[in-house]
Amino acid sequence: MTDTRIYLSPPDVSDLERKLLLDAFDSNWVAPVGPDLDAFEEQVAEVVGVRHAVALSSGTAALHLALIAAGVRRGDTVLVPSFTFVATANAVVYLGARPVFVDSTPDSWNVDPALVAEELRARAERGQLPRAVITVDMYGQCADYDPLMEACDRYGVPLIEDAAEALGATYRGQPAGSFGLAGVLSFNGNKIITTGGGGMLVTDDGRVAKQARHLSTQAREPVPHYEHRTVGYNYRLSNLLAAVGRGQVQRLDQMIAARRATFEYYRAALPDLTFMPVAGYGAPNYWLTCALVDGDDRDRLIARLAQRNIEARPAWKPMHLQPVFQDCVVRGGGVSADLFRRGVCLPSGSALTEHDRERVVDAIREG
Structure with missing residues (x-):
């Protein structure tokens, strides 16, 4: 099945x-x-x-x-x-x-x-x-x-x-x-x-x-x-x-707690991944759990998860790299370009089950 x-x-x-x-x-x-x-x-x-x-x-x-x-x-x-x-x-x-x-x-x-x-x-x-x-x-x-x-x-x-x-x-x-x-x-x-x-x-x-x-x-x-x-x-x-x-x-507080639990589960189970930093000045709502993976490995990871019926996506492609905005002025750009090249967003829904999280972790560990 x-x-x-x-x-x-x-x-x-x-x-x-x-x-x-x-x-x-x-x-x-x-x-x-x-x-x-x-x-x-x-x-x-x-x-x-x-x-x-x-x-x-x-x-x-x-x-x-x-x-x-x-x-x-x-x-x-x-x-x-x-x-x-x-x-x-x-x-x-x-x-x-x-x-x-x-x-x-x-x-x-x-x-x-x-x-x-x-x-x-x-x-x-x-x-x-x-x-x-x-x-x-x-x-x-x-x-x-x-x-x-x-x-x-x-x-x-x-x-x-x-x-x-x-x-x-x-x-x-x-x-x-x-x-x-x-x-x-x-x-x-x-x-x-x-x-x-x-x-x-x-x-x-x-x-x-x-x-x-x-x-x-x-x-x-x-x-x-x-x-x-x-x-x-x-x-x-x-x-x-x-x-x-x-x-x-x-139900907002309940949903935030569930997404935070997912973030902490991934971070504990996948110590070799570099996760998006949590800034010391505040508390996020953990909407999406994101991590950095070397470029080619990132794309292979997303493909491997897809083969196991798990959705993951690259981090946002910066606006200064989008064709529609190619003529716009940009200050810097190297950091956001690197985040796009290596960033991956993992399943983070507030209704994820323990089994769902295990499937995601197992699929990542296989690589």
């Missing part, structure tokens, strides 16, 4: 989410808004420790609206980590701006604060400051925000935190998503919690939240007829998906 497939990070849903979803369905609050949407926003705002949350159709939508709130316009530049998923950079291009890519630090795999500070200083001297800086909390671990916020504040450049992978993580005790002008969360099917698809903009700034809420509903003015004074977007999350999210948030 063939073992069932082990996925990288599949959804982990329970009877609680099913009940809340059916309750919402039976109430006929199907879309686009409703009491579950309001409750979901309140729950997430409490977890993140901010005053406002706006539930949206995706994390990318949240990035787009956060950049609009930061004043990004056509022709502007925005500093973006090179080591990230493409959505972070795509949202910049939506507004006609150009990303400037910044390398990572090997200590945390997150954007290098020293390079960000150097780039801001150099651009300030030329009178060409970027309109915003985006940080990314890689694989569920926060970037190093003290020096990043200090650099952004020094030059008056707003920071946007892409915490799509990091809900439940902390930096010096402060929750992921609560840094800068606005934070961005994702509830895609592979994230720490999921609504099947969706995201959220979180912020302490009431103006930013109000603008995001307005633009996400086609920028309709509050009058009886359909009045529009600016171009808006169809970005709101549905009430049904928010009902699923309500159940997921209630």
